[in-house]
Amino acid sequence: MVTRRQGLGLLGAGLAVAGLPRAAFAAPETDKRFVVVLLRGAMDGLSAVPATGDPDFARARNGLARGDTLKLDSTFGLHPNLGAMKRLYDSGELLVVHAVATPYRDRSHFDGQNLLENGAEQPYGLDTGWLNRVLARLPGSGKPLGIALDAHMPLMLRGPAAVTSWAPSLLPPPDGDTADRLAALYGETDAGLARNFTAARGANGMAMGGGGPGGGAFPGLMSAAAKFLAAPDGARVAMIEISGWDTHVNQAGPYSPLSTNLLALDRGLDALKAGLGAAWRNTAVIVVSEFGRTVAMNGTQGTDHGTAGAVFVAGGAVKGGRVLADWPGLRPADLYQGRDLKPTTDFRAIASGVLRDHLGLRAPQWAMVFPSSSPLKPRDGLIRA
Amino acid sequence: MSIAGVIAANRFGLGARPAEVAAISSDPKGWLMAQLAPETELPVPLRALPSTVDDMSAFFKWLRQIATEAKAQGMDPYAQTPPGGVAPAAGGMSRDNGFSIEREYVKAFLPRYATAVKARFDAAVATDRPFFERLVHFWSNHFVVSGAKAGAITMPPSFERDAIRPHVTGRFADMLLASSRHPAMLFYLDNYRSVGPNSKVGRDPSLRAPRTPQAFAVPQKAGLNENFAREILELQTLGVRSGYDQADVTSFARVLTGWTIAAPPRVPLYKLVLQGRLNARGLFEFDDEGHEPGPQTIMGKVYGQSGVDQGEAVLNDLARRPATAHFIATKLARHFIADDPPPAAVARLAEAFVKSDGDLKEVCAALVQSPEGFDPVPRKFKTPEEYMISAARALPAFQADATSLLRAFGSMGQTPYRPPGPDGWPDVEAEWLGADAIWKRFEWAGQTAQRVASTTMNPIALGKDLFGPQFSPATEQATARAQSPAQGLTLLLASAEFQRR
Numbered sequence: 001m002v003t004r005r006q007g008l009g010l011l012g013a014g015l016a017v018a019g020l021p022r023a024a025f026a027a028p029e030t031d032k033r034f035v036v037v038l039l040r041g042a043m044d045g046l047s048a049v050p051a052t053g054d055p056d057f058a059r060a061r062n063g064l065a066r067g068d069t070l071k072l073d074s075t076f077g078l079h080p081n082l083g084a085m086k087r088l089y090d091s092g093e094l095l096v097v098h099a100v101a102t103p104y105r106d107r108s109h110f111d112g113q114n115l116l117e118n119g120a121e122q123p124y125g126l127d128t129g130w131l132n133r134v135l136a137r138l139p140g141s142g143k144p145l146g147i148a149l150d151a152h153m154p155l156m157l158r159g160p161a162a163v164t165s166w167a168p169s170l171l172p173p174p175d176g177d178t179a180d181r182l183a184a185l186y187g188e189t190d191a192g193l194a195r196n197f198t199a200a201r202g203a204n205g206m207a208m209g210g211g212g213p214g215g216g217a218f219p220g221l222m223s224a225a226a227k228f229l230a231a232p233d234g235a236r237v238a239m240i241e242i243s244g245w246d247t248h249v250n251q252a253g254p255y256s257p258l259s260t261n262l263l264a265l266d267r268g269l270d271a272l273k274a275g276l277g278a279a280w281r282n283t284a285v286i287v288v289s290e291f292g293r294t295v296a297m298n299g300t301q302g303t304d305h306g307t308a309g310a311v312f313v314a315g316g317a318v319k320g321g322r323v324l325a326d327w328p329g330l331r332p333a334d335l336y337q338g339r340d341l342k343p344t345t346d347f348r349a350i351a352s353g354v355l356r357d358h359l360g361l362r363a364p365q366w367a368m369v370f371p372s373s374s375p376l377k378p379r380d381g382l383i384r385a
Numbered sequence: 386m387s388i389a390g391v392i393a394a395n396r397f398g399l400g401a402r403p404a405e406v407a408a409i410s411s412d413p414k415g416w417l418m419a420q421l422a423p424e425t426e427l428p429v430p431l432r433a434l435p436s437t438v439d440d441m442s443a444f445f446k447w448l449r450q451i452a453t454e455a456k457a458q459g460m461d462p463y464a465q466t467p468p469g470g471v472a473p474a475a476g477g478m479s480r481d482n483g484f485s486i487e488r489e490y491v492k493a494f495l496p497r498y499a500t501a502v503k504a505r506f507d508a509a510v511a512t513d514r515p516f517f518e519r520l521v522h523f524w525s526n527h528f529v530v531s532g533a534k535a536g537a538i539t540m541p542p543s544f545e546r547d548a549i550r551p552h553v554t555g556r557f558a559d560m561l562l563a564s565s566r567h568p569a570m571l572f573y574l575d576n577y578r579s580v581g582p583n584s585k586v587g588r589d590p591s592l593r594a595p596r597t598p599q600a601f602a603v604p605q606k607a608g609l610n611e612n613f614a615r616e617i618l619e620l621q622t623l624g625v626r627s628g629y630d631q632a633d634v635t636s637f638a639r640v641l642t643g644w645t646i647a648a649p650p651r652v653p654l655y656k657l658v659l660q661g662r663l664n665a666r667g668l669f670e671f672d673d674e675g676h677e678p679g680p681q682t683i684m685g686k687v688y689g690q691s692g693v694d695q696g697e698a699v700l701n702d703l704a705r706r707p708a709t710a711h712f713i714a715t716k717l718a719r720h721f722i723a724d725d726p727p728p729a730a731v732a733r734l735a736e737a738f739v740k741s742d743g744d745l746k747e748v749c750a751a752l753v754q755s756p757e758g759f760d761p762v763p764r765k766f767k768t769p770e771e772y773m774i775s776a777a778r779a780l781p782a783f784q785a786d787a788t789s790l791l792r793a794f795g796s797m798g799q800t801p802y803r804p805p806g807p808d809g810w811p812d813v814e815a816e817w818l819g820a821d822a823i824w825k826r827f828e829w830a831g832q833t834a835q836r837v838a839s840t841t842m843n844p845i846a847l848g849k850d851l852f853g854p855q856f857s858p859a860t861e862q863a864t865a866r867a868q869s870p871a872q873g874l875t876l877l878l879a880s881a882e883f884q885r886r
Contacts, residue, residue: 110620153816179827182876243805
């Protein structure tokens with residue numbers, strides 16, 4: 001008997017030969033869960049995952065290196081606020097990848113985020129998101145398999161595949177059959193409003209069914225995401241963002257924005273795992289930021305926009321407990337343009353490795369997810385066999 | 386009632402008030418052009434708002450207070466209270482003993498912020514010059530100071546009033562200079578503490594601030610911060626990918642060293658307030674001792690001026706660059722005409738910008754005269770703030786206190802004065818037409834309708850009054866068939882007519 005993933009893979013490969021990859025829609029639904037957490041503002045990867053064992057680390061960071069990191073291996077540690085993530089690492093459910101970057105090199109948040117979300121090689125090269133293109137290639141019944149835990153629809157999830165969004169409500173809903181009437185009116189007058197309104201009604205019903213999540217903070221959103229993903233007929237792909245990582249000033253203190261955000265991230269991943277229950281076993285989460293920050297501290301105890309950073313891959317499906325890094329080193333000559341951690345791993349290689357081995361996407365499919373001028377080589381061995 | 390009248394009130398204004406479309410329909414463009422005159426007095430709701438100095442004084446007074454309390458509880462105030470450092474985005478993080486700097490901060494300043502949000506809303510709802518008010522909102526979203534940065538929560542309203550409003554129909558260069566000199570902007574983009582490495586302060590360690598037990602996050606050494614320079618180039622003038630490189634950013638950051646708030650940056654801001662110096666000395670200050678000496682080259686041009694003249698020369702040049710004209714023209718056309726701005730309209734606005742040396746009155750006149758702007762097909766989807774303002778303008782009985790306004794803004798994903806980053810709120814439909822956001826609008830429409838339905842006019846008559854020939858038969862029929870006035874009004878407020886322009 002072939003496993004579902006193998007089955008999908010064979011099916012995908014066969015259809016690709018026939019030139020009809022989109023026909024994979026007809027296959028049965030997947031039980032895999034895939035979550036992307038986008039850290040907007042450019043996380044300082046060297047604070048989250050300090051290279052404490054690198055002989056040049058303390059000097060290169062000129063004051064940002066700290067002594068209380070959680071040791072991962074002989075070279076790397078985790079920020080002390082990432083205690084839950086350390087436990088995931090120890091149980092083999094967290095993979096840390098370092099010196100990672102997208103193809104983007106110009107240090108604008110907005111361009112960097114745009115490229116990270118569109119999956120192209122240039123900002124604004126595509127007006128759809130790579131996660132939506134993943135959805136378009138997943139087997140499904142036509143109902144939305146993707147959800148943004150957000151009042152907005154982020155670019156990463158925008159595109160032709162059906163998606164929905166949800167965020168905690170503070171307003172009481174109108175009563176009676178008003179929603180039915182409005183749905184009918186939208187149906188007659190406005191396709192965009194009709195589509196989103198219908199999607200919202202569905203998501204809303206599901207969220208209300210299990211009681212709302214607590215608060216609008218990130219851990220609460222992760223709990224809500226878990227609720228949607230754990231439901232047997234719920235979403236299979238979710239995107240959640242947490243902003244505030246642009247730390248030009250005072251990033252080192254224990255209650256700095258960076259420390260606070262890392263704590264929120266840590267608690268959020270913990271909440272996701274708890275909420276998913278048994279489904280955690282089939283889950284992979286990618287945590288990524290648009291780029292890293294300067295290696296050296298700037299004049300105001302912060303860091304400026306840089307290049308490579310760290311990416312986390314977490315989940316019960318992940319072959320973790322390791323740090324993957326083709327480590328470029330931190331000597332001045334090793335730095336990108338003399339100031340940034342040099343990228344040695346393409347984010348798309350990590351993402352496509354997960355997409356291939358976790359969601360069963362085959363080469364022509366992930367090539368459409370991440371259109372690239374040169375063939376992408378997905379990273380092997382990120383997902384448990 | 387003419388379609389042009391509906392478009393003028395809706396697409397260029399903030400949504401019609403009852404009878405407004407009928408009143409302007411004979412000369413809609415004349416009505417818009419007449420609004421391109423400078424403001425002679427502030428709208429009433431804004432007059433009582435505190436000044437920037439008041440806001441900053443209150444913030445730093447609070448910092449001192451909280452540090453005293455923290456010390457009394459045996460905590461380290463240095464770790465607790467980095468000015469400009471607490472990120473509310475993460476939400477709810479607190480110490481084990483239950484103390485949360487963010488919670489305390491929001492508690493202390495939420496009323497002040499809420500008052501300002503309501504004042505902005507009330508001014509937009511009441512104005513007879515909605516096109517002018519839209520332009521204020523547009524420019525305030527271009528030169529962004531976001532209250533989402535801790536310490537800045539109170540600053541955007543006075544920034545908008547003092548740096549934006551006076552220049553809305555004036556010269557772009559003047560608005561850029563006013564924005565760049567405003568303490569809120571210098572604080573938001575970190576420039577107030579940026580110091581040239583070869584400046585007097587940069588070279589002399591004895592000038593560096595000592596870390597006192599009471600001090601919060603005082604920089605131990607002075608250095609360069611390129612945030613402000615980068616955002617001026619990328620977001621405020623030339624636009625990204627317009628020919629500058631990292632070296633230009635760094636040079637420009639050096640040029641801007643010394644542009645600070647009221648006193649040299651080696652003295653922490655809160656100390657100035659405690660000493661009464663911020664109040665006494667005003668707002669913008671150029672600190673020559675922190676300014677990087679010597680000429681700087683930016684995009685191939687050498688700036689040999691000394692002192693503050695150097696930065697003013699660069700800003701004046703940036704304000705006149707063709708890339709800036711094109712960038713501003715594109716943003717205006719995107720805001721008022723279509724997400725994908727018609728190239729002909731962009732070219733017309735850019736030409737007006739260049740010809741008039743950045744006279745925004747001329748640029749806006751070109752916008753009003755652009756035929757694309759009066760295309761009857763609506764191509765813009767309102768942001769939540771625009772949506773709520775237009776609903777309130779349509780319903781004279783509408784009433785909301787600051788708390789319910791903030792709750793509604795928050796649930797729809799747009800709290801005024803708190804955009805997520807220095808690029809401001811997004812201005813395309815795809816960002817706002819999300820399932821959840823649409824649902825929240827529907828919920829708010831229902832709530833609003835239930836509150837005003839008994840005192841408002843017939844929803845069908847209201848729809849005809851507001852949208853004239855653009856009121857669709859389907860919406861009219863749905864409104865007419867509603868089982869109650871409240872339901873009819875809910876459907877009208879949630880209709881496509883109300884959400885698009």
